[in-house]
Each structure stands twice: as C-alpha cells, then as structure tokens.
Amino acid sequence: MTRAATGTPVERTVRRRTTGPGAGRRTRPAVTSLVLTALLLVSVTAGLAIGSVHVPPGQVWGIVTHSLGADWREPDWSRARETIVLDVRAPRVLLGAVTGAGLAVIGTALQALVRNPLAEPYLLGVSSGASLGAVSVLVFGFTLFGAASLPMAAFGGALGALLLVYATARTGGRITSSRLVLSGVAIAAMLTAVLDLLLLTTDRGNETRAVLAWTLGGLGGVGWGTLWLPSTALLLGIGVLMAQARNLNLLLAGEEAATTLGLDVARFRARLFVLLSLVTGVLVAAAGPIGFVGLMTPHIVRLFVGGDHRRVLPTAALAGAVFLVWADIAARTIAAPMEIPVGVLTALCGGPFFLWLMRRDARRGTDRGVA
Numbered sequence: 001m002t003r004a005a006t007g008t009p010v011e012r013t014v015r016r017r018t019t020g021p022g023a024g025r026r027t028r029p030a031v032t033s034l035v036l037t038a039l040l041l042v043s044v045t046a047g048l049a050i051g052s053v054h055v056p057p058g059q060v061w062g063i064v065t066h067s068l069g070a071d072w073r074e075p076d077w078s079r080a081r082e083t084i085v086l087d088v089r090a091p092r093v094l095l096g097a098v099t100g101a102g103l104a105v106i107g108t109a110l111q112a113l114v115r116n117p118l119a120e121p122y123l124l125g126v127s128s129g130a131s132l133g134a135v136s137v138l139v140f141g142f143t144l145f146g147a148a149s150l151p152m153a154a155f156g157g158a159l160g161a162l163l164l165v166y167a168t169a170r171t172g173g174r175i176t177s178s179r180l181v182l183s184g185v186a187i188a189a190m191l192t193a194v195l196d197l198l199l200l201t202t203d204r205g206n207e208t209r210a211v212l213a214w215t216l217g218g219l220g221g222v223g224w225g226t227l228w229l230p231s232t233a234l235l236l237g238i239g240v241l242m243a244q245a246r247n248l249n250l251l252l253a254g255e256e257a258a259t260t261l262g263l264d265v266a267r268f269r270a271r272l273f274v275l276l277s278l279v280t281g282v283l284v285a286a287a288g289p290i291g292f293v294g295l296m297t298p299h300i301v302r303l304f305v306g307g308d309h310r311r312v313l314p315t316a317a318l319a320g321a322v323f324l325v326w327a328d329i330a331a332r333t334i335a336a337p338m339e340i341p342v343g344v345l346t347a348l349c350g351g352p353f354f355l356w357l358m359r360r361d362a363r364r365g366t367d368r369g370v371a
Contacts (some may be wrong), residue, residue, distance in 0.1 A: 029305040029315065036318035040097065043325040047093035048085050050329055052336060055081055064090075091222045095230065096328045096342075097321035099219070099287045102234045104320025106276050106283075107294020108301075108312055109241050112248040113269055113276075114166070117299065118181050118357060121158075121280050122291030122350075125188035129161025130154040130277075130284035131215055132195045138211055139198050151229060155281030161187060162277055217290035217343020219328050226286055233282035238317060240275055244268070245309040252307060290343045292350020293320050299357070 048060045055063075055077075062073050063085045103121065110119040121127045133153035136142065145152045169183040199212055241248070247268055250258040255265050297320045298312060305311040324342070327349075331342040 029311045032301075032304045032315055033318065036315065036322060039322050040318055040325070043322050043329075044093055044097065047096070047325050047329055048089050050333060051084070051089065053081065053084055055085055060085055087223075091224050091227055092219045092328065093325060094227055095222045095287060096219050096325045098227070098230050098234050099283050099290065100293055100320035100322070100324025100327075101317035102230065102237060102279055102283045102320070103290060103293040103324070104297035104301075104316040105234075105238055105241060105294075105313055106280055108298040108309070108316045109248065109272060109276055110294070111298055112251050112309065113272055114180060115251060115254070116180050117361060118295070118354070120292065120295035121276075122289060123181060123188075123295065123354070124165050124184035125161045125191060126158045126165075126277065126280050127284055127289035127291065128188040128191040128195070129157035129159075129164075130281045131157070131289045132161075132191045132198075133157025133281065134285050135195050135198055135211055135215070139202050151282045151285040153281075154285040155278050157191075158281040158284065159274060159277035161191060162273055166273075213341065214288045216341035217288040217346070218331075218339075218341045219287055220332075220339060222286070230282050230286045233279045234317075237275060237279040238313065241272075241313055242310070244272070245313060248309040249307075288341075288343060290324070290346055292346050292353065293324055295357075296350055296353050297323060299353075 045057050045060055048064075049055045049057050059077050059081070062075070063077060063082050065072060066075060067082075067086055107120045110121065110124065111117055113119075131154070133156050134150050136157075137150050137153045142153065143149050165180070165183045165187050168187065169180040171179070195215065247258070247263050250261055250263050251265070258265050297316050301312055301316045301319050305315050324346070327345050328342050331340045331345050334340060
C-alpha cells in the first residue's frame, strides 16, 4: 500500500493538499533552493555594482572581502568607491533582501491562516495600519519606548488592522475570499485617509514630504544601524513559522479537520496573528509599505515545491529577497537620476497578478469559507 493511501481520511486530505507539481520528486525543492540561493548572490552583487557609479563585480567582492579582513587581491579601487559599496549600497541591498524575504514569508503564512489565496499584508490593510502607527510617531513625536517607538507603533497599527479586517469579514462563522478582500480594501482606505489627514494638517514642510515619500515604500537612506531590527524580526518570524509548519499544513484541510487532528485553531491563529503583525510592523517601519511581494511569491514558489510549508517558507523567503533586490535596482536606474519608489514598481507587477488570481478563482469557484 502506498503512503498516499495510508492514514485517516483527514490525514490523506492534508497530504494531498501539501503536494503540488513536482512535489514527489524529492530533489526538486533542494534544486530550487540552490538555484534561488545562487540568484540571490547574483542579485546582491548586481545591487552593489549597479548605480550612477558602476563598480565591476570583481571589484565589488574585492571591497567586501577586504572589509572583512581577507586580502586575496591587491586593492585597486578608490576610497570613494569603497564608501559607495559599503556605506551606501550594501545596507540598502541587504534591507531589500530582508524585507522581500519577510514579506514573502508573511504572505505565505497569512494565506494558510485565513485559507485565502489573495491574503497579503498590503491587501488586507496590515501595511496601512503599520504605516498609520509609524507616521503617528513621526508626526506627533511620541517617544514613549525610545528608539523602539516607531516599530512598536507600527506593530500596534498592524495588529489592530489585521484583527479589524478579520472581525469585519467573519460573518456567520465564515469568511469568503471576496468578503475578506473587500474588508481589507475598505479598512486600508480608511486608514490611508487618516494617514493623509495627518500629513495634510502637519506643518513640517520637508519632513512631511519625506514621510509622504516613505509611504510609497523605499529603501533609500538606510544605514547599518537600521538593519539589525528587521533582520532580527525576520529570523524570529521564519524560526517560529518553520516550527509551526505542520500546523499550517493542517489548516489547508480546513478548520474542522485541523481540530480533529489536535490543533487548537483559535489559539494558534491568534498567536500567529500577533507574530505576523510584529514582523510586518518592523518591516514597514524600516522600508515603508511595499505591496504584493507577499501575494505573488508564495504562488510562484508553490508551482515548484508544492504546498508543504516546510518547503514553501524557506523557498519563498529566498524568492522574495531576489525579487525585491531587483525591484530596487530597477527603481533607482529606470529613471535615473530620479528614483522611483520601489513600492510603485511592486504594485505595477502585483496589480495584474492580483487580477489574474481573482479571475482564476472565479472560474474555479473557489470563493469558499475560511472558518
């Protein structure tokens, strides 16, 4: 008897829903991860090399390794190029990789938690809530938590928005795809209106313009001191989600099936809502609201590694990092010397993808209840 035919009906349902194209070939997830790791290395090199001052890739790695104490080649670069690579581009590229990975992982987990293929921090209003919290700190100057005031306010806004969307969309014990998305869009619109009102009524001139540019999403102006918090949040998020990958898989079979297999769905969902809001808040505080990375990446990754979250989560993190690094490269080179907010480019890519998902789900009749 094959493995697929063993176990209870619920276990067979979970197993069937965590497999996908090529999932039976055990080498494919490993190969996919290796390819994405290589692509990430190439992407980081390109991010450090490309700009108004072009730095050859060999020189890029010479500068990087020299700063780490390795003298495998004689320095043949100027001090100015070293400053550009290490102090200007490197923090920006690394923040792009961390933010892309984090948004992809959050999107993957949200889609499992609410059993909705359209779930994503930006679409569900989570990013808008985090933005409102962060901008409130910038406008009113709240410093209750010191240097942590901005990410803490962003976390509170993200959690509040997520809970509000979930409570609004849940009617009669069920949530449908259309109701969840409409609730997210409506609440995001309200939060954005409040945010715009704050910016309109403040008298801070250049600071207001800077905050407005930040609300479009961007990685410019970041320094090394900014990286530790989003990096820590990413590692915490991935670590916890990987430990909970089996429970995320159980939710794919439905809430009743997951409960049958011993999962306290309400408590599990509440804990992960807090975690995802925390990570989202930190990422938004560092890079601004950047949409659709968490929508596109999980769907693309599942085509290669199936639906098992033990494979999807790390692969989505790599893919999200690669995507956002290249989006940032495009943002600062397409209209040079002017820089396009990276959130604008991700929206231009994600909007058509979202419409395609909507049409696909409408054709399949997948507007089913979540819980």
